[in-house]
Amino acid sequence: MTLRTGLEHLESAQELGAVLKKHENVMVCCGRMGPMCIPVYGIMERLRDSYTHVAFRDMDYDGPGSDRIAGLPECASFMGLPMTVYFRNGEVVAATSSIQTAEQVTGILDEKFGPPPEAG
Secondary structure, X not given: OOOOOOOEEEOOHHHHHHHHHHOOEEEEXXXXXOOOOHHHHHHHHHHOOOOOOOEEEEEEXXXXXXXXXXXXXXXXXXXXXXXXXXXXXXXXXXXXXXXXXXXXXXXXXXXXXXXXXXXX
């Protein structure tokens, strides 16, 4: 099942691998269409136009390939959804679980990938 978001979807571990090879900075939110996940998808949708140096993707937690996210050591202790993972050059640089605020997400984006490029 594809998530009903405005984000680009990852349907498999192979697609995740391709995105990680193509983009230096990647944020993947792996979840369901539930109350803890939907706000994070919305934050990502709002931020993607300003954080043009980050590839924003979602992945269905119940879909094929999601074990690539859930199986990461950084996600091993997570008990809730979504699992949001930030990759730089294919390596995990941050991971969070459960609902996040826009301030929490932008804090991680700014720290790990740098602030949005200047408009201009």
